[in-house]
Amino acid sequence: xxxxGPGLRVRITLLTTGLVAVVSAVLLALGWVLVGRVFNxxxxxxxxxxxxxxxxxxxxxxxxxxxxxxxxADLLRAGVVAFVCMVVAAAILAWTFTGRLLRPVHDxxxxxxxxxxxxxxxxxxLEGPRDEVAELADTFDAMLDRLEAAFSxxxxxxxxxxxxxxxxxxxxxxELDVTLADPDADEAExxxxxxxxxxxxERAEQLVSALLLLARTDGLGLAVRxxxxxxxxxDCAWKAVRDEAGSxxxxxxxxxxxxxxxxxxxxxxxxNLLENAVRHNVPGGWIETVTEGGPQxxxxxxxxxxxxxxxxxxxEMFEPFRRGGRDRTAHTGTGLGLSIVRxxxxxxxxxxxxxxxPGGGLSVTVHLPSxxx
Numbered sequence: 001x002x003x004x005g006p007g008l009r010v011r012i013t014l015l016t017t018g019l020v021a022v023v024s025a026v027l028l029a030l031g032w033v034l035v036g037r038v039f040n041x042x043x044x045x046x047x048x049x050x051x052x053x054x055x056x057x058x059x060x061x062x063x064x065x066x067x068x069x070x071x072x073a074d075l076l077r078a079g080v081v082a083f084v085c086m087v088v089a090a091a092i093l094a095w096t097f098t099g100r101l102l103r104p105v106h107d108x109x110x111x112x113x114x115x116x117x118x119x120x121x122x123x124x125x126l127e128g129p130r131d132e133v134a135e136l137a138d139t140f141d142a143m144l145d146r147l148e149a150a151f152s153x154x155x156x157x158x159x160x161x162x163x164x165x166x167x168x169x170x171x172x173x174x175e176l177d178v179t180l181a182d183p184d185a186d187e188a189e190x191x192x193x194x195x196x197x198x199x200x201x202e203r204a205e206q207l208v209s210a211l212l213l214l215a216r217t218d219g220l221g222l223a224v225r226x227x228x229x230x231x232x233x234x235d236c237a238w239k240a241v242r243d244e245a246g247s248x249x250x251x252x253x254x255x256x257x258x259x260x261x262x263x264x265x266x267x268x269x270x271x272n273l274l275e276n277a278v279r280h281n282v283p284g285g286w287i288e289t290v291t292e293g294g295p296q297x298x299x300x301x302x303x304x305x306x307x308x309x310x311x312x313x314x315x316e317m318f319e320p321f322r323r324g325g326r327d328r329t330a331h332t333g334t335g336l337g338l339s340i341v342r343x344x345x346x347x348x349x350x351x352x353x354x355x356x357x358p359g360g361g362l363s364v365t366v367h368l369p370s371x372x373x
Contacts (some may be wrong), residue, residue: 007278008098008102008105009095009098009099009102012094012098013091013094013095013098016090016091016094016098017087017091017094018075018091020086020087020090021083021086021087021090024082024083024087028075028076028079028080028083031075031079032072032075032079035068035071035072035075040041044136052333059204069314070139080329097332104134104137105136107137108137109138110135113138122282123141137358146185165204165207165208165333167203168200168201168203168204168207169200169204171197171200172196172197172200172201175193175196175197175200176193176197178193179193201270207264207268215279218370224261224263225260225261225262226260226261226262226263227258227259227260228259228260228261228263228266229255229256229257229258229259230254230257230258230259230266230270230291230293230300230368231255231257232256233263233266233267233269233270233300234252234254234270234274234289234291234300234323235254236267237267237270237271238252238274238276238289240248240271241271241274241275241278242371244275244278244279244353245278245287246346247283247284247288248278248281248284248285248286248287249284249285249287250286250287250288250289251286251287251288251289252288252289252290252293253288253289253290253291254289254290254291255277255291255292255293256291256293257291257293257298257299257300258293258298259293259297259298259348259368259369259370260348260368260369260370261347261348261368262347262348265347266344266348266349267355268340268344269300269341269344269345269366270300270302272337272338272340272341273300273337273364273366274287274289274302274343275337276302276304276305276337276338276362276364277302277306277362278304279360280304280306280307281305281306281361282305282306282307282330282360285304285305285306285361286305287302287303287304287305288301288302288303288304289301289302289303290303293370294369294370295369296367297350297367297368297369298367298368298370299365299367299368300364300365300368301363301364301365301366302358302364303362303363303364304357304361304362304363305357305359305360305361306355306357306360306361306362307360307361308359308360309356309360309361309362310356311355314354314355314356314362315354317338317354317362318338318339318341318342318352318354338354338364338369341364341366345368347370348368348369349368350367350368350369351364351366351367352364352365352366352367353367
């Protein structure tokens with residue numbers, strides 16, 4: 001364990017006091033030398049002449065020496081007193097002003113000691129001149145912003161994982177409860193139940209793998225990169241949500257749209273967009289899905305009817321737990337679908353945009369890099 005040394009305030013005070021002491025000593029020495037030179041350069045009296053100094057006859061030849069010694073003695077007495085006063089004043093002023101200057105640093109230190117996951121919203125917001133200390137405080141505030149964003153992302157990830165895993169787990173529990181409650185369940189019913197449970201388990205396993213992969217590669221890219229056709233991804237995702245769509249009119253314009261990425265995450269992107277289009281729709285509504293590829297990249301667009309969304313609130317739909325209107329064809333989900341889409345698209349190096357459909361509904365477009373030729 002490192003031994004604690006003197007604080008920065010003490011060291012600055014000692015350094016400042018030492019510098020003042022050295023400068024004062026040099027000035028006193030220079031004054032001593034200059035006084036002697038001044039008297040040595042005065043005019044000389046004739047040999048044998050005497051001069052009275054304080055009632056005492058002094059030979060003129062030694063007058064300059066006597067006056068120089070007396071002046072040096074007076075300078076030494078006054079200089080020592082001034083030297084002590086200067087050193088004491090420098091120490092007091094250095095200690096006082098250093099304490100004021102270092103007060104923001106102590107605020108940063110105290111804030112860092114109080115830092116926890118619950119207090120990440122605190123900021124210093126130091127006021128005053130924009131000096132080095134203010135720059136340190138601003139840097140600390142920026143670090144807290146990044147930490148708060150990281151903790152929020154972690155919390156969103158946990159919520160997203162819970163949201164995604166709830167559906168297959170609910171299917172498994174429902175099938176088991178229904179089968180166990182039927183005393184006349186035969187082998188065919190048990191096999192049907194086992195097939196449903198197996199399919200739901202496989203879906204849960206895929207979701208866990210995809211979410212864990214997203215968590216490990218957040219900001220670092222993807223570990224799995226395979227050529228994927230977005231048109232095929234849409235087809236697989238629609239099969240999973242087609243029964244839930246009911247009477248909704250679905251139109252697909254799916255041209256080949258090559259991309260590179262994790263097939264599981266890309267299917268989750270398409271699945272979440274289609275699920276939102278179904279669950280946030282209105283009775284008798286419509287869904288339109290378009291995929292297209294080009295030299296600049298491939299895109300997937302899912303548009304649907306639904307509740308009216310003010311254009312200024314469209315960006316809020318990507319935040320966790322943001323839902324659309326209440327009047328929709330399904331009442332499941334917790335409003336995490338688009339937040340998962342945004343995170344997964346960012347992991348693929350793409351971007352996602354959303355616009356409100358005139359008259360009600362939402363259109364979401366995902367842009368992804370194209371697959372290499």
